[in-house]
Amino acid sequence: MSPPESAPSIQDKLILLVEDNPDDETLTLRALSKNGIRHRIEVVRDGVEALDFLFARGAHATRVGWGMPTVTLLDLKLPRVNGLEVLRQIRADARTRNLPVVVLTSSREDEDLIQSYGLGANSYIRKPVDFVQFMDAVRQVGNYWLILNEEPPGHVP
Protein backbone atom coordinates (compact mmCIF):
# COMPACT_ATOMS: atom_id res chain seq x y z
CA MET A 1 0.00 0.00 0.00
CA SER A 2 1.34 3.37 -0.92
CA PRO A 3 1.46 6.04 1.77
CA PRO A 4 -1.19 8.81 1.75
CA GLU A 5 -0.36 11.55 -0.70
CA SER A 6 0.20 14.19 1.94
CA ALA A 7 2.80 12.07 3.68
CA PRO A 8 6.14 11.96 1.94
CA SER A 9 8.10 8.78 1.65
CA ILE A 10 9.94 7.90 4.83
CA GLN A 11 13.12 7.74 2.81
CA ASP A 12 13.00 11.53 2.55
CA LYS A 13 15.21 13.11 5.13
CA LEU A 14 13.42 15.54 7.39
CA ILE A 15 14.82 18.40 9.42
CA LEU A 16 12.81 19.51 12.42
CA LEU A 17 13.49 23.16 13.22
CA VAL A 18 12.28 24.23 16.66
CA GLU A 19 12.43 28.02 16.56
CA ASP A 20 10.11 30.66 17.97
CA ASN A 21 11.74 33.73 16.44
CA PRO A 22 10.33 34.32 12.93
CA ASP A 23 13.45 36.25 11.88
CA ASP A 24 15.72 33.42 12.96
CA GLU A 25 13.40 30.98 11.21
CA THR A 26 13.57 32.94 7.95
CA LEU A 27 17.33 33.29 8.20
CA THR A 28 17.83 29.61 8.99
CA LEU A 29 15.63 28.56 6.06
CA ARG A 30 17.51 31.00 3.84
CA ALA A 31 20.85 29.64 5.00
CA LEU A 32 19.70 26.04 4.40
CA SER A 33 18.43 26.84 0.94
CA LYS A 34 21.47 28.96 0.01
CA ASN A 35 23.64 26.03 1.03
CA GLY A 36 21.74 23.73 -1.30
CA ILE A 37 20.09 21.78 1.49
CA ARG A 38 16.78 20.85 -0.07
CA HIS A 39 15.41 18.39 2.47
CA ARG A 40 11.97 18.69 3.94
CA ILE A 41 11.97 21.11 6.82
CA GLU A 42 9.26 21.13 9.43
CA VAL A 43 9.16 24.28 11.56
CA VAL A 44 7.55 24.22 14.98
CA ARG A 45 7.44 27.30 17.17
CA ASP A 46 7.47 26.11 20.74
CA GLY A 47 8.33 23.14 22.92
CA VAL A 48 4.78 21.78 23.11
CA GLU A 49 4.48 21.74 19.33
CA ALA A 50 7.90 20.13 19.01
CA LEU A 51 6.88 17.28 21.32
CA ASP A 52 3.47 16.95 19.63
CA PHE A 53 5.23 16.63 16.29
CA LEU A 54 7.76 14.09 17.48
CA PHE A 55 5.20 11.94 19.28
CA ALA A 56 2.49 12.43 16.62
CA ARG A 57 -0.13 13.78 18.95
CA GLY A 58 -2.25 16.90 19.36
CA ALA A 59 -2.18 19.01 16.21
CA HIS A 60 0.26 16.52 14.69
CA ALA A 61 -1.75 13.36 15.48
CA THR A 62 -2.15 12.61 11.78
CA ARG A 63 1.58 12.60 11.19
CA VAL A 64 1.73 8.82 11.43
CA GLY A 65 3.94 7.39 8.72
CA TRP A 66 6.21 10.38 8.33
CA GLY A 67 9.17 8.96 10.18
CA MET A 68 11.44 10.73 12.58
CA PRO A 69 13.55 13.75 11.68
CA THR A 70 17.09 13.00 10.59
CA VAL A 71 18.14 15.86 12.79
CA THR A 72 16.32 18.21 15.14
CA LEU A 73 17.63 21.77 15.41
CA LEU A 74 16.50 22.88 18.83
CA ASP A 75 16.45 26.42 20.20
CA LEU A 76 16.62 26.62 23.98
CA LYS A 77 14.53 29.63 24.89
CA LEU A 78 11.07 28.69 23.72
CA PRO A 79 7.53 29.61 24.75
CA ARG A 80 5.58 27.19 26.95
CA VAL A 81 7.98 24.23 27.19
CA ASN A 82 11.63 25.28 26.86
CA GLY A 83 14.26 23.52 24.80
CA LEU A 84 15.92 21.73 27.70
CA GLU A 85 12.61 20.17 28.73
CA VAL A 86 11.96 19.13 25.13
CA LEU A 87 15.37 17.48 25.10
CA ARG A 88 14.68 15.73 28.40
CA GLN A 89 11.42 14.29 27.09
CA ILE A 90 13.05 13.24 23.82
CA ARG A 91 15.68 11.28 25.72
CA ALA A 92 13.15 9.80 28.15
CA ASP A 93 11.07 8.11 25.41
CA ALA A 94 12.21 4.91 23.69
CA ARG A 95 10.87 6.15 20.34
CA THR A 96 13.09 9.24 20.32
CA ARG A 97 15.93 8.29 22.63
CA ASN A 98 18.50 8.06 19.83
CA LEU A 99 17.27 11.02 17.80
CA PRO A 100 20.09 13.36 16.80
CA VAL A 101 19.42 16.69 18.50
CA VAL A 102 21.53 19.75 17.76
CA VAL A 103 21.04 22.62 20.15
CA LEU A 104 21.10 25.78 18.03
CA THR A 105 20.90 28.82 20.26
CA SER A 106 22.11 32.35 20.83
CA SER A 107 23.40 31.63 24.30
CA ARG A 108 26.88 30.61 25.34
CA GLU A 109 26.06 30.63 29.03
CA ASP A 110 27.86 27.82 30.81
CA GLU A 111 24.70 26.56 32.43
CA ASP A 112 23.02 26.08 29.04
CA LEU A 113 25.99 24.13 27.73
CA ILE A 114 26.27 21.96 30.82
CA GLN A 115 22.56 21.21 30.96
CA SER A 116 22.26 20.55 27.23
CA TYR A 117 25.04 18.00 27.23
CA GLY A 118 23.85 16.62 30.54
CA LEU A 119 20.47 15.93 28.98
CA GLY A 120 22.04 14.21 25.99
CA ALA A 121 22.35 16.83 23.25
CA ASN A 122 24.42 15.50 20.34
CA SER A 123 25.85 18.88 19.57
CA TYR A 124 25.69 22.48 20.75
CA ILE A 125 25.99 25.27 18.19
CA ARG A 126 25.94 28.90 19.10
CA LYS A 127 24.21 30.88 16.35
CA PRO A 128 26.65 33.52 15.16
CA VAL A 129 25.31 37.06 14.84
CA ASP A 130 27.28 37.57 11.64
CA PHE A 131 25.19 36.14 8.82
CA VAL A 132 28.20 34.96 6.83
CA GLN A 133 29.32 32.92 9.82
CA PHE A 134 25.74 31.81 10.42
CA MET A 135 25.52 30.56 6.82
CA ASP A 136 28.72 28.63 7.30
CA ALA A 137 27.52 27.09 10.57
CA VAL A 138 24.25 25.97 8.94
CA ARG A 139 26.17 24.53 5.97
CA GLN A 140 28.43 22.51 8.25
CA VAL A 141 25.57 21.30 10.42
CA GLY A 142 23.64 20.27 7.29
CA ASN A 143 26.58 18.47 5.73
CA TYR A 144 27.43 16.64 8.89
CA TRP A 145 24.01 15.52 10.07
CA LEU A 146 22.31 14.99 6.72
CA ILE A 147 25.16 13.58 4.66
CA LEU A 148 28.11 12.41 6.72
CA ASN A 149 26.38 11.05 9.79
CA GLU A 150 24.65 7.64 9.71
CA GLU A 151 21.20 7.88 11.24
CA PRO A 152 20.19 5.67 14.13
CA PRO A 153 17.74 2.95 13.01
CA GLY A 154 14.52 4.84 12.29
CA HIS A 155 11.33 4.65 14.29
CA VAL A 156 7.92 5.33 12.91
CA PRO A 157 5.56 6.56 15.59
Place this chain on the structure above:
Amino acid sequence: MSASLIVPLALSASLVVAGLSWWNVVLHRRLRAGRDREEARCSAGPSPEEEQWRRAALEAAGQADQLRLQLRETQRELASLSYSISHDMRAPLRGIDGFSQALAEDYGDCLDATAHDYLRRVRAGATQLNLLIEDLLSLSRIVRAPYRPEEVDLSALVAAAAGELSAAEPMRQLHWDVQSGVAALGDRALLDVALRHLLVNAWKFTAGRIAARISFRVLETPGPEWPPGVPVYEVRDNGVGFDMQYAGKLFGAFQKMHVPEDFPGGRGIGLATVQRIVARHGGSVRADATPQEGAAFTFSLTSAPAGGEPPGAEVALPAGRMPVPGPGMTVPRHPTNAR
Protein backbone atom coordinates in the same frame (compact mmCIF):
# COMPACT_ATOMS: atom_id res chain seq x y z
CA MET B 1 19.51 48.33 28.58
CA SER B 2 22.85 46.63 28.76
CA ALA B 3 25.66 49.09 29.41
CA SER B 4 23.62 51.35 31.65
CA LEU B 5 22.47 48.45 33.79
CA ILE B 6 25.10 45.77 33.80
CA VAL B 7 28.08 48.03 34.47
CA PRO B 8 26.64 49.50 37.68
CA LEU B 9 25.62 45.98 38.68
CA ALA B 10 29.10 44.64 38.07
CA LEU B 11 30.52 47.62 39.89
CA SER B 12 28.25 47.20 42.88
CA ALA B 13 29.18 43.52 43.04
CA SER B 14 32.85 44.55 43.12
CA LEU B 15 32.11 47.12 45.80
CA VAL B 16 30.30 44.58 47.92
CA VAL B 17 33.24 42.21 47.50
CA ALA B 18 35.62 44.96 48.54
CA GLY B 19 33.38 45.78 51.51
CA LEU B 20 33.34 42.14 52.55
CA SER B 21 37.10 41.94 52.28
CA TRP B 22 37.37 44.94 54.52
CA TRP B 23 34.98 43.47 57.07
CA ASN B 24 36.95 40.28 57.01
CA VAL B 25 40.05 42.21 57.94
CA VAL B 26 38.24 44.10 60.69
CA LEU B 27 36.69 40.96 62.05
CA HIS B 28 39.93 39.09 61.82
CA ARG B 29 41.78 41.80 63.71
CA ARG B 30 39.13 41.82 66.40
CA LEU B 31 39.25 38.06 66.69
CA ARG B 32 43.03 38.13 66.92
CA ALA B 33 42.99 40.91 69.48
CA GLY B 34 40.51 38.90 71.48
CA ARG B 35 42.58 35.76 71.22
CA ASP B 36 45.64 37.60 72.52
CA ARG B 37 43.63 38.87 75.45
CA GLU B 38 42.22 35.42 76.02
CA GLU B 39 45.72 34.03 76.31
CA ALA B 40 46.75 36.72 78.73
CA ARG B 41 43.81 36.59 81.08
CA CYS B 42 43.44 34.22 84.00
CA SER B 43 40.45 31.96 84.51
CA ALA B 44 38.19 34.63 86.01
CA GLY B 45 34.76 35.43 84.45
CA PRO B 46 34.42 37.81 81.48
CA SER B 47 35.57 41.35 82.20
CA PRO B 48 33.53 44.35 80.97
CA GLU B 49 36.17 44.84 78.30
CA GLU B 50 35.71 41.30 77.08
CA GLU B 51 31.97 41.71 77.08
CA GLN B 52 32.37 44.84 74.95
CA TRP B 53 34.65 43.04 72.54
CA ARG B 54 32.25 40.15 72.31
CA ARG B 55 29.42 42.48 71.35
CA ALA B 56 31.59 44.20 68.72
CA ALA B 57 32.56 40.87 67.20
CA LEU B 58 28.91 39.82 67.03
CA GLU B 59 27.99 43.08 65.39
CA ALA B 60 30.81 42.72 62.85
CA ALA B 61 29.72 39.17 62.08
CA GLY B 62 26.15 40.34 61.57
CA GLN B 63 27.22 43.05 59.18
CA ALA B 64 29.46 40.65 57.28
CA ASP B 65 26.50 38.28 56.93
CA GLN B 66 24.36 41.10 55.62
CA LEU B 67 27.01 42.07 53.06
CA ARG B 68 27.27 38.46 52.00
CA LEU B 69 23.52 38.28 51.44
CA GLN B 70 23.67 41.51 49.48
CA LEU B 71 26.51 40.12 47.37
CA ARG B 72 24.61 36.92 46.64
CA GLU B 73 21.54 38.92 45.64
CA THR B 74 23.57 41.17 43.32
CA GLN B 75 25.28 38.18 41.79
CA ARG B 76 21.95 36.48 41.19
CA GLU B 77 20.61 39.61 39.51
CA LEU B 78 23.74 39.91 37.40
CA ALA B 79 23.49 36.26 36.39
CA SER B 80 19.88 36.56 35.27
CA LEU B 81 20.61 39.79 33.42
CA SER B 82 23.57 38.17 31.65
CA TYR B 83 21.44 35.18 30.79
CA SER B 84 18.79 37.38 29.26
CA ILE B 85 21.37 39.42 27.33
CA SER B 86 23.03 36.26 26.11
CA HIS B 87 19.73 34.87 24.82
CA ASP B 88 17.63 37.84 23.82
CA MET B 89 19.91 40.60 22.58
CA ARG B 90 21.72 38.60 19.96
CA ALA B 91 18.68 37.45 17.96
CA PRO B 92 17.60 40.95 16.81
CA LEU B 93 21.21 41.67 15.85
CA ARG B 94 21.31 38.53 13.76
CA GLY B 95 18.16 39.80 12.05
CA ILE B 96 19.71 43.21 11.33
CA ASP B 97 22.86 41.67 9.94
CA GLY B 98 21.17 38.82 8.10
CA PHE B 99 18.44 40.84 6.39
CA SER B 100 20.88 43.62 5.40
CA GLN B 101 22.95 40.96 3.74
CA ALA B 102 19.86 39.39 2.14
CA LEU B 103 18.87 42.81 0.80
CA ALA B 104 22.33 43.31 -0.71
CA GLU B 105 22.31 39.83 -2.20
CA ASP B 106 18.80 39.69 -3.59
CA TYR B 107 18.23 43.33 -4.51
CA GLY B 108 21.80 44.51 -4.96
CA ASP B 109 21.18 45.29 -8.63
CA CYS B 110 18.51 47.84 -7.74
CA LEU B 111 20.76 49.68 -5.28
CA ASP B 112 23.35 52.33 -6.06
CA ALA B 113 26.74 52.69 -4.40
CA THR B 114 25.41 54.91 -1.62
CA ALA B 115 22.71 52.40 -0.73
CA HIS B 116 25.31 49.63 -0.60
CA ASP B 117 27.47 51.81 1.65
CA TYR B 118 24.51 52.34 4.00
CA LEU B 119 23.89 48.60 4.16
CA ARG B 120 27.56 48.03 4.89
CA ARG B 121 27.33 50.52 7.76
CA VAL B 122 24.23 48.83 9.14
CA ARG B 123 26.10 45.55 9.21
CA ALA B 124 29.21 47.13 10.72
CA GLY B 125 27.01 48.59 13.45
CA ALA B 126 25.49 45.20 14.19
CA THR B 127 28.95 43.65 14.37
CA GLN B 128 30.19 46.35 16.72
CA LEU B 129 27.17 46.03 19.00
CA ASN B 130 27.66 42.29 19.08
CA LEU B 131 31.28 42.76 20.20
CA LEU B 132 30.14 45.16 22.93
CA ILE B 133 27.60 42.61 24.14
CA GLU B 134 30.34 39.97 24.20
CA ASP B 135 32.48 42.32 26.27
CA LEU B 136 29.71 42.99 28.75
CA LEU B 137 29.08 39.29 29.13
CA SER B 138 32.76 38.54 29.67
CA LEU B 139 32.93 41.33 32.23
CA SER B 140 29.94 39.89 34.07
CA ARG B 141 31.54 36.43 33.91
CA ILE B 142 34.61 37.89 35.64
CA VAL B 143 32.46 39.19 38.47
CA ARG B 144 30.57 35.90 38.75
CA ALA B 145 33.53 33.56 38.24
CA PRO B 146 34.45 31.36 41.17
CA TYR B 147 37.35 32.62 43.26
CA ARG B 148 39.83 29.84 44.04
CA PRO B 149 42.87 31.22 45.81
CA GLU B 150 46.22 29.50 45.51
CA GLU B 151 49.87 30.46 45.32
CA VAL B 152 50.29 31.88 41.80
CA ASP B 153 53.61 32.47 40.04
CA LEU B 154 52.85 35.84 38.45
CA SER B 155 56.22 35.93 36.69
CA ALA B 156 55.39 32.68 34.91
CA LEU B 157 52.00 34.03 33.78
CA VAL B 158 53.66 37.19 32.46
CA ALA B 159 56.39 35.23 30.70
CA ALA B 160 53.84 32.95 29.02
CA ALA B 161 51.72 35.87 27.81
CA ALA B 162 54.86 37.73 26.65
CA GLY B 163 55.95 34.69 24.66
CA GLU B 164 52.56 34.48 22.95
CA LEU B 165 52.53 38.17 22.09
CA SER B 166 56.03 38.03 20.65
CA ALA B 167 55.21 34.87 18.70
CA ALA B 168 52.09 36.48 17.22
CA GLU B 169 54.10 39.44 15.89
CA PRO B 170 57.64 38.13 15.48
CA MET B 171 58.73 41.20 13.49
CA ARG B 172 58.34 43.48 16.48
CA GLN B 173 61.48 44.41 18.39
CA LEU B 174 60.62 44.68 22.05
CA HIS B 175 62.59 44.07 25.19
CA TRP B 176 60.76 42.13 27.91
CA ASP B 177 62.07 42.68 31.41
CA VAL B 178 60.25 40.26 33.68
CA GLN B 179 61.33 39.89 37.30
CA SER B 180 61.36 36.19 38.12
CA GLY B 181 59.84 34.50 41.15
CA VAL B 182 57.11 37.06 41.81
CA ALA B 183 54.28 35.14 43.44
CA ALA B 184 50.99 36.06 45.05
CA LEU B 185 47.97 34.45 46.64
CA GLY B 186 45.07 34.67 44.24
CA ASP B 187 42.92 33.01 41.62
CA ARG B 188 45.16 31.83 38.83
CA ALA B 189 42.61 32.12 36.00
CA LEU B 190 41.48 35.60 37.02
CA LEU B 191 45.04 36.88 37.52
CA ASP B 192 46.00 35.51 34.14
CA VAL B 193 43.15 37.47 32.54
CA ALA B 194 44.15 40.67 34.36
CA LEU B 195 47.86 40.40 33.52
CA ARG B 196 47.07 39.66 29.89
CA HIS B 197 44.92 42.77 29.58
CA LEU B 198 47.75 44.89 31.01
CA LEU B 199 50.38 43.26 28.82
CA VAL B 200 48.28 43.47 25.65
CA ASN B 201 47.75 47.18 26.32
CA ALA B 202 51.48 47.70 26.87
CA TRP B 203 52.21 45.72 23.73
CA LYS B 204 49.71 47.71 21.70
CA PHE B 205 50.81 51.14 22.88
CA THR B 206 54.53 50.45 22.32
CA ALA B 207 53.94 49.59 18.66
CA GLY B 208 56.21 51.66 16.46
CA ARG B 209 58.42 52.80 19.36
CA ILE B 210 62.16 52.61 19.03
CA ALA B 211 63.69 50.45 21.81
CA ALA B 212 60.25 49.42 23.04
CA ARG B 213 60.30 47.91 26.49
CA ILE B 214 57.79 46.26 28.82
CA SER B 215 58.65 45.32 32.37
CA PHE B 216 56.97 43.43 35.17
CA ARG B 217 58.15 43.55 38.76
CA VAL B 218 57.13 43.83 42.37
CA LEU B 219 57.90 47.30 43.73
CA GLU B 220 60.60 47.41 46.39
CA THR B 221 59.35 50.62 47.92
CA PRO B 222 55.75 51.32 46.95
CA GLY B 223 54.70 54.95 47.27
CA PRO B 224 52.69 56.40 50.15
CA GLU B 225 49.48 55.90 48.15
CA TRP B 226 49.66 52.20 49.01
CA PRO B 227 48.88 50.73 52.43
CA PRO B 228 52.17 49.98 54.20
CA GLY B 229 53.49 46.45 53.83
CA VAL B 230 51.20 45.50 50.95
CA PRO B 231 53.02 44.00 47.93
CA VAL B 232 52.55 46.14 44.84
CA TYR B 233 53.11 44.80 41.33
CA GLU B 234 53.85 46.88 38.27
CA VAL B 235 53.50 46.53 34.50
CA ARG B 236 55.40 49.37 32.85
CA ASP B 237 55.97 50.30 29.23
CA ASN B 238 57.67 53.10 27.33
CA GLY B 239 54.85 53.47 24.81
CA VAL B 240 52.74 56.46 23.85
CA GLY B 241 51.33 56.88 27.37
CA PHE B 242 48.34 59.16 27.91
CA ASP B 243 47.37 62.39 29.58
CA MET B 244 46.79 61.82 33.30
CA GLN B 245 44.07 64.47 33.14
CA TYR B 246 41.76 61.76 31.80
CA ALA B 247 43.01 58.93 34.00
CA GLY B 248 39.87 59.02 36.13
CA LYS B 249 37.86 57.49 33.29
CA LEU B 250 40.42 54.80 32.63
CA PHE B 251 38.90 51.92 34.57
CA GLY B 252 35.30 52.43 33.46
CA ALA B 253 33.82 50.06 30.89
CA PHE B 254 34.06 51.25 27.27
CA GLN B 255 36.30 54.22 28.09
CA LYS B 256 39.10 54.80 25.66
CA MET B 257 42.14 57.05 25.73
CA HIS B 258 42.96 56.95 22.06
CA VAL B 259 40.93 57.51 18.91
CA PRO B 260 40.19 54.30 17.00
CA GLU B 261 42.11 55.57 13.96
CA ASP B 262 45.37 55.57 15.97
CA PHE B 263 44.83 52.30 17.83
CA PRO B 264 42.05 50.27 16.25
CA GLY B 265 40.54 47.24 17.88
CA GLY B 266 40.30 48.55 21.44
CA ARG B 267 36.84 48.68 22.94
CA GLY B 268 37.77 49.91 26.38
CA ILE B 269 36.96 46.80 28.34
CA GLY B 270 40.45 45.61 29.39
CA LEU B 271 41.16 47.97 32.25
CA ALA B 272 37.59 47.71 33.51
CA THR B 273 38.18 43.97 33.71
CA VAL B 274 41.53 44.43 35.45
CA GLN B 275 39.93 46.73 38.00
CA ARG B 276 37.22 44.18 38.83
CA ILE B 277 39.65 41.28 39.11
CA VAL B 278 41.94 43.23 41.41
CA ALA B 279 38.94 44.29 43.49
CA ARG B 280 37.83 40.66 43.81
CA HIS B 281 41.23 39.96 45.37
CA GLY B 282 40.75 42.80 47.83
CA GLY B 283 43.36 45.00 46.16
CA SER B 284 43.35 48.07 43.95
CA VAL B 285 44.92 49.28 40.72
CA ARG B 286 46.43 52.63 39.74
CA ALA B 287 47.60 54.12 36.48
CA ASP B 288 50.46 56.50 35.95
CA ALA B 289 51.48 57.86 32.56
CA THR B 290 53.22 60.61 30.65
CA PRO B 291 52.26 61.32 27.05
CA GLN B 292 54.86 59.97 24.63
CA GLU B 293 56.93 58.49 27.48
CA GLY B 294 54.98 55.52 28.68
CA ALA B 295 52.51 54.14 31.17
CA ALA B 296 52.75 52.16 34.38
CA PHE B 297 49.95 50.17 35.95
CA THR B 298 50.46 49.20 39.56
CA PHE B 299 48.21 46.90 41.52
CA SER B 300 47.90 45.18 44.84
CA LEU B 301 46.04 41.94 45.50
CA THR B 302 45.26 42.34 49.15
CA SER B 303 44.57 45.09 51.62
CA ALA B 304 46.44 43.32 54.44
CA PRO B 305 50.20 43.77 54.95
CA ALA B 306 52.59 41.13 53.70
CA GLY B 307 53.36 38.52 56.31
CA GLY B 308 49.94 39.00 57.90
CA GLU B 309 47.08 36.90 56.76
CA PRO B 310 45.40 38.36 53.68
CA PRO B 311 41.65 38.91 53.85
CA GLY B 312 41.23 35.92 51.60
CA ALA B 313 42.85 33.56 54.09
CA GLU B 314 40.51 31.52 56.16
CA VAL B 315 40.52 32.50 59.80
CA ALA B 316 41.40 29.29 61.58
CA LEU B 317 41.56 29.49 65.33
CA PRO B 318 42.35 26.54 67.58
CA ALA B 319 39.10 25.51 69.16
CA GLY B 320 40.35 25.62 72.71
CA ARG B 321 41.65 29.15 72.42
CA MET B 322 38.98 30.62 70.24
CA PRO B 323 37.40 33.63 71.94
CA VAL B 324 33.94 32.21 71.40
CA PRO B 325 31.81 35.25 70.69
CA GLY B 326 28.57 33.39 71.20
CA PRO B 327 26.39 30.79 69.57
CA GLY B 328 25.50 31.10 65.92
CA MET B 329 28.53 33.05 64.88
CA THR B 330 30.31 31.71 61.85
CA VAL B 331 33.90 32.37 61.02
CA PRO B 332 33.83 34.15 57.66
CA ARG B 333 35.25 32.49 54.63
CA HIS B 334 36.55 34.55 51.78
CA PRO B 335 33.64 36.71 50.66
CA THR B 336 33.91 35.82 47.00
CA ASN B 337 33.73 32.15 47.88
CA ALA B 338 30.44 32.62 49.64
CA ARG B 339 28.29 31.89 46.66
